[in-house]
Amino acid sequence: MGLVFSLSSSFTPVQAQSTLCGNGSPPDYGFSYASLQPHWTVGWELYASEQAVNRVDRVLDRLDEDAIAQTMILILPEDQVGIRTNCAVHFLRYMKLGLPTGSRKDNGFVFLIVVEPDRIDVHYAVGLGLPALTAPELTNINRAAEATYQSTQSMDQTLTTLVSEFNIVARTNYDPVPSPVSTPEVVDQPAGPAALVLLCGQMCLGLFLFLFLLWMFSQMGGGGTRYYPPNYGPWGGSPWGGSPWRGGVRGFPSGGGRGFPSPRMRGGSGSGRSGRTN
Numbered sequence: 001m002g003l004v005f006s007l008s009s010s011f012t013p014v015q016a017q018s019t020l021c022g023n024g025s026p027p028d029y030g031f032s033y034a035s036l037q038p039h040w041t042v043g044w045e046l047y048a049s050e051q052a053v054n055r056v057d058r059v060l061d062r063l064d065e066d067a068i069a070q071t072m073i074l075i076l077p078e079d080q081v082g083i084r085t086n087c088a089v090h091f092l093r094y095m096k097l098g099l100p101t102g103s104r105k106d107n108g109f110v111f112l113i114v115v116e117p118d119r120i121d122v123h124y125a126v127g128l129g130l131p132a133l134t135a136p137e138l139t140n141i142n143r144a145a146e147a148t149y150q151s152t153q154s155m156d157q158t159l160t161t162l163v164s165e166f167n168i169v170a171r172t173n174y175d176p177v178p179s180p181v182s183t184p185e186v187v188d189q190p191a192g193p194a195a196l197v198l199l200c201g202q203m204c205l206g207l208f209l210f211l212f213l214l215w216m217f218s219q220m221g222g223g224g225t226r227y228y229p230p231n232y233g234p235w236g237g238s239p240w241g242g243s244p245w246r247g248g249v250r251g252f253p254s255g256g257g258r259g260f261p262s263p264r265m266r267g268g269s270g271s272g273r274s275g276r277t278n
Contacts, residue, residue: 020082021074022090029090036265041159043075047115052156057266059163066176069130070097070268071109073162075155078116085277088112088125096268098127104177105129106273109170111162113145113155120149120158125277132173139278141165 019030033042040060041053056073063069074091081087088110092098097108106129114121122142126133141162148154148161 021076021080022084022087023082024090026093029094031091031094033094034267035095036267037072038263038265040071040266041073041075044073044155044159047075048155048159052159056159056163059167061264061266063167063170064266067099067102067104067107068174068176069107069109069166069170070099070127071111071166072097072266073111073113073159075113075115078114078121081112081114084112084114084121084123085125087114088123089277092125092127093273098129098268098273100269102177104174108268108273109133109166111142111145111166113158113162120146122146122162123278128273130174133169135276135278137169137173141169142278 021030024030039053039057041048041056044053060071063071072091072095074088076087091112092108092110095108095110097110098106106127108127109130110125112123112125114123122145124138124142126138144165145158145162149158152158
């Protein structure tokens with residue numbers, strides 16, 4: 001008589017690690033996560049809702065876009081974690097968090113949430129490019145998240161507290177780096193007779209275009225009988241060539257499919273150099 005095991009289809013396992021997080025060594029530190037993730041929060045599936053994780057993404061996306069901090073949250077059960085402070089640092093390095101160049105180089109940051117039977121333990125790792133973030137500020141964020149979980153037993157609310165408090169602290173210490181904007185080139189206009197010749201040329205060109213468009217509209221709107229191919233109509237052929245549902249007509253791209261954008265993937269882009277941890 002064989003044994004039958006039934007697994008719920010909604011169950012999403014946490015990544016199995018042969019090496020406890022925090023006990024590994026370079027280059028992979030025992031991790032096998034993909035370098036790009038669909039969310040800034042990793043390992044959330046057994047603990048939080050996707051709605052909460054999406055809210056976290058919106059806050060951390062803006063911090064990343066403003067070049068303030070490139071932040072990930074790692075959630076692991078206690079039996080998969082060895083040295084907890086090392087675990088946060090190793091994950092920051094493995095994911096290569098932080099910008100590779102510029103004034104905010106190495107601005108990676110990691111929160112580690114270790115899930116115990118009736119509580120959580122929160123740790124952090126700071127990239128070398130974020131020296132203004134002080135230990136008292138960051139430790140207060142850890143304690144606030146732990147207190148939220150203790151009182152609510154809700155990882156959703158805990159994540160909300162964590163990113164809200166971190167967003168305040170990070171933006172208090174660092175202003176957004178403005179995106180580079182190209183300065184439009186100013187073309188010197190010729191003066192005197194040359195300017196008059198240029199103006200006349202522009203007016204003549206404009207008049208020519210106007211007459212050409214007027215002629216096109218006259219051909220489209222009337223002026224003689226035109227022949228339409230068989231099956232012309234709302235569901236047949238088009239007088240302009242081809243079916244109205246192909247070739248980019250009516251807003252659909254001609255390359256096949258509707259051109260929906262790919263989901264955003266999140267991860268590091270630098271060296272993952274880290275400094276302090278707690």
